[in-house]
Structure formats: structure tokens, C-alpha cells
Amino acid sequence: MKVRVKSHWPPGHIRTPAYLRGKIGQIERRIGLFNNPEEVAYRQTGAQRELVRVRFRMDEIWGARAERGEDVIEAELYAHWLEPI
Amino acid sequence: MPHDHHDHSHEGLSPSGHPYRPDDDTELSYWQVMEIALRELLIEKGHLTAAQIHAQINAMDSRSPTNGARVVARAWVDPAFKAALLADASAASRSMGFDIGPMHLIALENTKEVHNLVVCTLCSCYPRNLLGLPPDWYKSRAYRSRAVIEPRKVLSEFGLTLPDEMQVRVHDSTADMRYIVVPVQPEGSFGQTEEELAAWITRDSMIGVGLPQAPQ
Known part of the structure; x- marks a missing residue:
């Protein structure tokens, strides 16, 4: 399944790396439900969020600067940062 | 042979020719102070003992x-x-x-x-x-x-x-x-x-x- 990382720039304890925001990748695997670090950092206990691993091609992230476009980066992202496309 | 040079002063060097490491006496950083304060409070309030903290440090160091x-x-x-x-x-x-x-x-x-x-x-x-x-x-x-x-x-x-x-x-x-x-x-x-x-x-x-x- 293809997803796009939301290009949001809120303040706070965000575990979505800046270099992946706005980028499109494929879900590699779904890991399960985890506490949301954006809330945990402020001692809030909201609903748990689904954590998924997403695979991105290097040329999607770095464009022509990529060493080799077919290489990939995989990262764990919380579902509320992803939108299906 | 770095220890055979006699064209420079050995002042400030150990007898074997190495510089002395400066004492680690700089002021504590904000986070170092926070760590010490938190650790001492946890011990004073009876949540942890110093022995338990060191047992955890030893357990991590043994990995x-x-x-x-x-x-x-x-x-x-x-x-x-x-x-x-x-x-x-x-x-x-x-x-x-x-x-x-x-x-x-x-x-x-x-x-x-x-x-x-x-x-x-x-x-x-x-x-x-x-x-x-x-x-x-x-x-x-x-x-x-x-x-x-x-x-x-x-x-x-x-x-x-x-x-x-x-x-x-x-x-x-x-x-x-x-x-x-x-x-x-x-x-x-x-x-x-x-x-x-x-x-x-x-x-x-x-x-x-x-x-x-x-x-x-």
C-alpha cells in the first residue's frame, strides 16, 4: 500500500524525521499499537497509535542527488502521520 | 620513535613523554545537575537505592x-x-x-x-x-x-x-x-x-x- 507522509511542521516531540515529510513510500509491515510519543513526552496518555514501517526509494527522498535511486530507506512512522494515496 | 626526540621541551609532559590529561573540573552541565538531583531525590524518597542504580549500570555494562x-x-x-x-x-x-x-x-x-x-x-x-x-x-x-x-x-x-x-x-x-x-x-x-x-x-x-x- 502506498502512503504519503504528511507535510506538517508542528512543535513538540515529533518522531517523524523532517527529511521524510511529504515523501511517498510503500508500507513494509505493520508493527502494532504503541503510545504516541507526541503525547508521552508531555505525560499525556491518549489512545495508542498504529506504528508502521514504510519503505522509501532514495530518489523519492533525495531526487537526482541520490547515490543510487533504487536504494531504500525504511522508517517507523505512526499512522496518524500517513495518508493513503 | 616518538620518545627519542630531544629537540623539544619535556615541560608539562609525564616522564614517558606524554602530555598530562587536564583535570575534569569544569562546571557541571544543566543535564548533569538534573541527573544528580533526580537520582538523589529518588534515593532520599526511598524509591531506589544507590546499590540498585549501580546494579543496573553493571548489568548494562555487562551486555x-x-x-x-x-x-x-x-x-x-x-x-x-x-x-x-x-x-x-x-x-x-x-x-x-x-x-x-x-x-x-x-x-x-x-x-x-x-x-x-x-x-x-x-x-x-x-x-x-x-x-x-x-x-x-x-x-x-x-x-x-x-x-x-x-x-x-x-x-x-x-x-x-x-x-x-x-x-x-x-x-x-x-x-x-x-x-x-x-x-x-x-x-x-x-x-x-x-x-x-x-x-x-x-x-x-x-x-x-x-x-x-x-x-x-
């Missing part, structure tokens, strides 16, 4: 890459264990008797076509509960930023040049998972026992910046 090497070596000799490791690396590590606490571990298998590399761009997440403390370079800004932008160049600086046709997979440890690379077993090690194989598996090969090495 080392040899734990991970034993896990990888078993995966090399036991296909059923390897399948279990790739399905749930936490459970597989615990089944070998390693106390990894609540750590969620994912094992990444290198193949002839794929090379895996682990980094934490946001901080310094590392599978400490299995491998012990990370090397200093793993926490450096240079490694953390460059590993995702130019992993092949970074690997070449570690002495590992990968063929173009091989895919590099960089794993950014952004959240709750920790990662261990299962390197490809070198041909020169085929037929060895699990214990002998563990000696081939270096810390760097489990981070993905190196390959297994024949024991010296």
Missing part, C-alpha cells in the same frame, strides 16, 4: 556485542531458529536466555542482493539491551545525517565497498523498534560450530557497517 554474535551464529547453523529470529527477534533472543527487558527487536537479513544498515537519525536508538552501549560514532551527527543521504560513501569509509547491483536498505530507528543485522555467513566459515562462528561476528557487522571477519 556486549558477543550476545548478538551468539544469536546470529545460531541463525547461521539452525534454519528453524533463523526463521523464528526473522519473525520475532525479541522472542528468539529471549529463547536463548538473554534478558533484553521490554525491547522490541527486528532482525534484518543480509543476502547477496540486499545489504542492511542501521542508523537513528533523530537521536541514538540502538539495541543496547542485547548489544550493550553503542560506539561513539553511531551517536555522531556525521554518521546520523550521512547514513541516510550517502550510505555507500559512509560504508566505503568503513572499508566496505558494495557492488552497484546490490541494494542498500537503510533502517532509520525512528520509534519503538530496535534493529540487528544478520550478516551473510562467509564461505570461509562453513562447517564451523556455532561457538566458533560467533567469533566471526563483529559489532559492526550487526550494525551493517562491516562484514564478519575471520577471528585473529
